[in-house]
Amino acid sequence: MGEKLSIVKIGGNVIEDNSQLSHTLSLFSKMKGNKILVHGGGKKATEIGNKLGIKAHMINGRRITDSKSLDVAIMVYAGLVNKKIVAQLQSQGTNAIGMSGADANAIQAHKRPVKEIDFGWVGDVDGVNSNGIFNLLQAGFTPIFCALTHDGKGQLFNTNADTIAAELAIGMSGLFETTLFYCFEKQGVLRSIEDEDSVIQHINSETYESLLEGGIIADGMLPKMHNCFHALQNKVKQVCIGNHTMLDASNSNFTTLTL
Numbered sequence: 001m002g003e004k005l006s007i008v009k010i011g012g013n014v015i016e017d018n019s020q021l022s023h024t025l026s027l028f029s030k031m032k033g034n035k036i037l038v039h040g041g042g043k044k045a046t047e048i049g050n051k052l053g054i055k056a057h058m059i060n061g062r063r064i065t066d067s068k069s070l071d072v073a074i075m076v077y078a079g080l081v082n083k084k085i086v087a088q089l090q091s092q093g094t095n096a097i098g099m100s101g102a103d104a105n106a107i108q109a110h111k112r113p114v115k116e117i118d119f120g121w122v123g124d125v126d127g128v129n130s131n132g133i134f135n136l137l138q139a140g141f142t143p144i145f146c147a148l149t150h151d152g153k154g155q156l157f158n159t160n161a162d163t164i165a166a167e168l169a170i171g172m173s174g175l176f177e178t179t180l181f182y183c184f185e186k187q188g189v190l191r192s193i194e195d196e197d198s199v200i201q202h203i204n205s206e207t208y209e210s211l212l213e214g215g216i217i218a219d220g221m222l223p224k225m226h227n228c229f230h231a232l233q234n235k236v237k238q239v240c241i242g243n244h245t246m247l248d249a250s251n252s253n254f255t256t257l258t259l
């Protein structure tokens, strides 16, 4: 298994900022070798939903996806956001192909069981069609995934984009030496959230525990780091967290995570 694969996830704040998005996509275009992009778009879904009179309903910062919000998610993630990214990448010479988890049966999921909270049409991932995705890569396509999965019986689900990136990385690790990049608006995991110069260069399972205990990792970084270690425990070679400049091979100022 000599071949390498890079999976890059871009978050909501990168998507909202046109200049950051186009810089990110041009750096992604220049990356060598097999690559896959995963994008979120939660903020855009909230904005478009508001315009349609479909208000986002959040509990503890997480979206509750009723039938109308699922329609908004499908329109915004698989349509507006995905196609704009695909078109920009095509203009930069990358043969991008837009994907949801239903396309090519790429990501299978089931509806999250109701416990304390009913998240609605949110999917928990069961598996990835790694051979199908491998065939797309071999044919010269660069898959661009939005945050949707399906159950194979006609039902689409909203699935967090960080989770999609981690599950794709895990699924593809049987075929490639896979590195997962989480791009967001900060330079990396910061020791002090206000100080962009406080990037923690390397985190492993031990230092992760102490960062958690010290409350250094909070808010959206909590599930992101959980996804990172879940990926590393399932054969993903390396995970990197940083801003878009991390995709430039000459930059090394970001956070690298290993077991």
Ligand SMILES: Nc1ncnc2c1ncn2[C@@H]1O[C@H](COP(=O)(O)OP(=O)(O)O)[C@@H](O)[C@H]1O
Pocket (backbone or CB within 6 Å): 010, 011, 012, 013, 014, 040, 183, 184, 185, 186, 188, 189, 190, 191, 192, 193, 216, 217, 218, 219, 220, 221, 222, 224
């Ligand atoms: N130690 C930390 N270093 C960097 N960011 C942190 C840290 N702790 C909490 N965060 C917060 O985590 C957020 C990233 O999570 P999230 O908003 O879910 O990312 P994304 O934009 O990829 O969806 C950052 O915007 C930041 O406010």
Ligand SMILES: CC(=O)N[C@@H](CCC(=O)OP(=O)(O)O)C(=O)O
Pocket (backbone or CB within 6 Å): 010, 011, 012, 013, 039, 040, 041, 042, 043, 045, 062, 063, 073, 122, 147, 158, 159, 160, 161, 162
């Ligand atoms: C179930 C769930 O959390 N779905 C996310 C999918 C979009 C996403 O992950 O977008 P960001 O990466 O921009 O946050 C949501 O609807 O907000």
